[in-house]
């Protein structure tokens with residue numbers, strides 16, 4: 001059981017009723033609190049939770065419409081996303097308690113100050129490097145209007161300016177990442193056929209691809225509901241159409257792509273996590289047609305070229321800049 005979940009279970013009197021657990025880990029906490037229900041915006045937590053708890057977990061960027069007597073926010077990484085989520089919850093909790101739980105190294109003490117907007121927060125427990133805070137919501141804010149939480153930027157491309165819209169917590173919120181910028185310059189001459197933008201974030205690569213290859217089907221895939229919603233906004237802002245898929249890893253993707261394009265993830269929460277990307281590199285072959293291409297941008301210190309050579313049978317560096325390189329691997333193996 002996650003240390004934050006254990007901290008909640010040490011204080012059972014607070015969480016016996018209809019508590020909404022927002023951003024909860026994929027452990028047995030929901031099972032231990034039979035009246036509680038979950039809200040997740042990450043498919044990798046949501047998928048196992050929904051299987052093990054009879055649908056007591058909701059996926060999306062807004063809380064479920066069901067009434068709840070209290071809510072707990074498991075502290076996310078982004079301060080702006082914490083602000084958005086606390087506002088969503090406090091808007092539904094006038095006169096009722098809102099809790100915040102998180103690790104010290106993730107900044108729970110600083111984040112607890114964000115509770116001051118709603119009342120007088122106090123710490124109710126701490127253990128195993130985690131803290132649990134509570135505020136009785138005396139000043140309930142209006143429900144957040146999504147458009148007021150988005151950031152917009154424009155990317156000049158050869159075929160015109162691309163508009164990008166992102167929500168709090170999405171990778172490179174409000175600006176173009178340097179690695180993504182390098183990969184955007186290397187989207188020429190892709191093989192004909194369906195294209196996948198794996199880990200699409202706000203949809204900058206996927207929208208650029210959909211505009212540049214209008215006769216090819218483009219799929220934007222991500223595990224985070226905030227990214228998926230941003231990707232929809234970005235596609236609409238550029239008047240381009242593409243599929244947007246909520247999925248957890250390459251295993252959930254279709255198998256007939258002519259190209260997979262990605263600025264793949266390497267951080268999860270505050271920990272560095274390469275598993276999703278290693279799975280992508282190892283499994284891309286099963287999701288590409290023969291002769292199909294994987295093109296990724298990565299930090300040069302990450303040892304991806306030997307993995308690509310091993311699993312796809314080739315690996316070439318297309319471009320390098322500022323510590324990043326774009327790697328291209330053509331699937332030379334029969335399935």
Ligand SMILES: C[S@@+](CC[C@H](N)C(=O)[O-])C[C@H]1O[C@@H](n2cnc3c(N)ncnc32)[C@H](O)[C@@H]1O
Pocket residue numbers: 044171172177180198199200201202203204205221222223224227247248249250262263264265266276
């Ligand atoms: C480095 S960001 C790149 C975002 C976007 N393509 C860009 O270049 O701005 C990686 C993305 O992968 C997503 N991601 C992380 N784990 C994932 C998983 N298991 N399955 C699908 N997407 C995942 C993250 O939510 C994030 O949006």
